[in-house]
Amino acid sequence: EAGVTQFPSHSVIEKGQTVTLRCDPISGHDNLYWYRRVMGKEIKFLLHFVKESKQDESGMPNNRFLAERTGGTYSTLKVQPAELEDSGVYFCASSPAGVGIQYFGAGTRLSVL
Amino acid sequence: AQSVTQLGSHVSVSEGALVLLRCNYSSSVPPYLFWYVQYPNQGLQLLLKYTTGATLVKGINGFEAEFKKSETSFHLTKPSAHMSDAAEYFCAVSEGTGGFKTIFGAGTRLFVKA
Numbered sequence: 160e161a162g163v164t165q166f167p168s169h170s171v172i173e174k175g176q177t178v179t180l181r182c183d184p185i186s187g188h189d190n191l192y193w194y195r196r197v198m199g200k201e202i203k204f205l206l207h208f209v210k211e212s213k214q215d216e217s218g219m220p221n222n223r224f225l226a227e228r229t230g231g232t233y234s235t236l237k238v239q240p241a242e243l244e245d246s247g248v249y250f251c252a253s254s255p256a257g258v259g260i261q262y263f264g265a266g267t268r269l270s271v272l
Numbered sequence: 273a274q275s276v277t278q279l280g281s282h283v284s285v286s287e288g289a290l291v292l293l294r295c296n297y298s299s300s301v302p303p304y305l306f307w308y309v310q311y312p313n314q315g316l317q318l319l320l321k322y323t324t325g326a327t328l329v330k331g332i333n334g335f336e337a338e339f340k341k342s343e344t345s346f347h348l349t350k351p352s353a354h355m356s357d358a359a360e361y362f363c364a365v366s367e368g369t370g371g372f373k374t375i376f377g378a379g380t381r382l383f384v385k386a
Contacts, residue, residue: 162315163315192373192374194374194376199378199379200378201276201376201377201378201379202316202362202376202379203376204373204374204375207372207373215373217373218373250315250316252316260318260321261318261374262318263308263315263316263317264315265313265314265315266315
């Protein structure tokens with residue numbers, strides 16, 4: 160069974176550009192989460208989808224970040240326009256309904272220059 | 273609000289020595305507690321979890337952790353360190369099973385000396 164996959168593994172962009180990160184959860188997992196780790200700090204929650212609906216987006220830093228989950232399958236996280244402070248590693252995780260374990264992807268390392 | 277504090281951003285041990293990584297948490301409800309490990313260029317891997325029941329939890333690769341409610345701690349231990357244990361370790365807390373966001377500590381990088 161395939162795990163959580165994230166694309167790209169690394170993205171380098173200039174300030175002001177747009178970047179889209181993608182996450183493919185484990186098949187059948189209703190819950191999908193996005194987290195971010197900035198420069199050696201703690202991993203912070205961004206948002207949580209249940210199927211295609213946003214359950215909790217309290218961690219989204221500002222309106223430059225837009226997350227979608229099409230048809231309850233894969234999810235994208237768009238940053239537009241990117242700022243220097245957006246640099247970090249973005250993790251995606253998924254879990255089945257009613258199960259307390261989240262399965263994490265390898266992350267996307269975003270570098271904004 | 274929930275929070276997690278990991279004591280020591282870096283821990284260095286000799287191969288064969290005891291590994292002790294400290295974690296304290298705060299939670300207004302009975303917590304679900306986790307330890308994750310991240311090896312270089314890999315994703316987060318679950319080492320072990322505490323939800324309910326036995327307070328001593330055994331995980332993969334010989335690691336275990338003990339939930340101590342009175343001390344609000346969930347320290348991670350391994351009797352004998354191996355070179356392959358060198359990685360970054362994250363303690364985390366969640367309000368419940370599935371459907372709830374996870375709060376992470378800042379991480380502890382473990383170095384193992386030959």
